[in-house]
Amino acid sequence: MTAPLHLDWDGLDRDAWDGFVAAAGFSAVEQAWAYGEAVGNVRRGVLRASEPLALVQAFERRLDVVTLVRLVRGPLWLDADEATRLAGDRLVRDAFRKRARRLLFWLPELPAGPEALAHMRACRTRQMVTGYSSARLDLAAGEESLRRGLHGKWRNQLKSAEDAGLEVNVTHGGAQVDRLLDRIDFTRKAKRYAGPNGALIRRFADASHHRSDMTAAIARAGGSAVAGIVLLRHGATATYFAGWTDDAGRTANAHNLLLWRGVLAMKDAGVRWLDLGGVNASAAPGIARFKLGLGATPYTLAGTFF
Numbered sequence: 001m002t003a004p005l006h007l008d009w010d011g012l013d014r015d016a017w018d019g020f021v022a023a024a025g026f027s028a029v030e031q032a033w034a035y036g037e038a039v040g041n042v043r044r045g046v047l048r049a050s051e052p053l054a055l056v057q058a059f060e061r062r063l064d065v066v067t068l069v070r071l072v073r074g075p076l077w078l079d080a081d082e083a084t085r086l087a088g089d090r091l092v093r094d095a096f097r098k099r100a101r102r103l104l105f106w107l108p109e110l111p112a113g114p115e116a117l118a119h120m121r122a123c124r125t126r127q128m129v130t131g132y133s134s135a136r137l138d139l140a141a142g143e144e145s146l147r148r149g150l151h152g153k154w155r156n157q158l159k160s161a162e163d164a165g166l167e168v169n170v171t172h173g174g175a176q177v178d179r180l181l182d183r184i185d186f187t188r189k190a191k192r193y194a195g196p197n198g199a200l201i202r203r204f205a206d207a208s209h210h211r212s213d214m215t216a217a218i219a220r221a222g223g224s225a226v227a228g229i230v231l232l233r234h235g236a237t238a239t240y241f242a243g244w245t246d247d248a249g250r251t252a253n254a255h256n257l258l259l260w261r262g263v264l265a266m267k268d269a270g271v272r273w274l275d276l277g278g279v280n281a282s283a284a285p286g287i288a289r290f291k292l293g294l295g296a297t298p299y300t301l302a303g304t305f306f
Contacts, residue, residue, distance in 0.1 A: 028073035154293030
């Protein structure tokens with residue numbers, strides 16, 4: 001380190017924050033400014049020496065006499081060596097430890113393995129939950145190469161959906177998106193599963209600098225919507241955030257077509273990475289197989305620490 005590290009709260013404005021996220025390359029949506037605005041109760045910090053080196057976006061929730069703090073997939077670092085990252089992560093941990101009655105639950109952006117566990121022990125934390133898994137697709141390759149990278153069954157389902165004559169609309173707002181978000185909410189409540197709700201997606205869109213940062217792809221058959229997906233862009237990365245389909249959409253393999261169109265839309269917009277928003281082979285093996293069928297590279301983070 002050429003200068004001592006320190007942690008500044010509220011040390012960057014919106015434009016500087018967004019610029020840092022873009023410069024960082026692959027990033028998590030939880031560290032995007034618009035996501036912080038959408039969730040609310042956000043605290044933003046900057047780890048810097050002479051220049052900013054990492055962003056820290058955390059969320060606080062008051063419960064009786066304690067405040068729960070969630071730091072998800074942060075800090076978001078530019079290039080830094082291990083000694084710098086360890087010093088910065090210790091500053092983050094100490095900043096919350098010194099604040100009375102704050103309990104920090106921290107999912108760091110560290111790949112699972114003994115090195116990550118040693119790093120977090122050195123930050124005086126202990127693991128509570130084992131690793132979070134997802135997958136990411138590098139969009140730098142050409143369209144033909146990306147298509148060749150699809151798993152065989154997935155590619156066949158995509159071809160079937162293309163031949164089915166589905167109408168696909170890629171959009172960033174309006175009545176179609178509102179109806180899609182309502183369907184996502186209805187299905188989530190009916191099936192009683194946790195997941196992003198429509199209100200959060202609307203707030204993200206409202207807080208975004210660019211209308212295209214929230215992209216929806218909607219498939220229609222016979223004039224009726226049968227499936228839809230939502231992608232959120234943050235810098236050089238986009239995240240598959242939510243989806244919905246009905247029986248007709250499943251039969252027509254509409255999600256394959258929508259995700260493929262989403263990939264092409266993000267590529268055309270200059271996005272480098274698509275994060276598939278979580279892969280859980282134990283709890284949702286079918287969804288995991290579907291996401292991995294896109295040819296994305298799986299990854300697992302070290303887990304949540306306290």
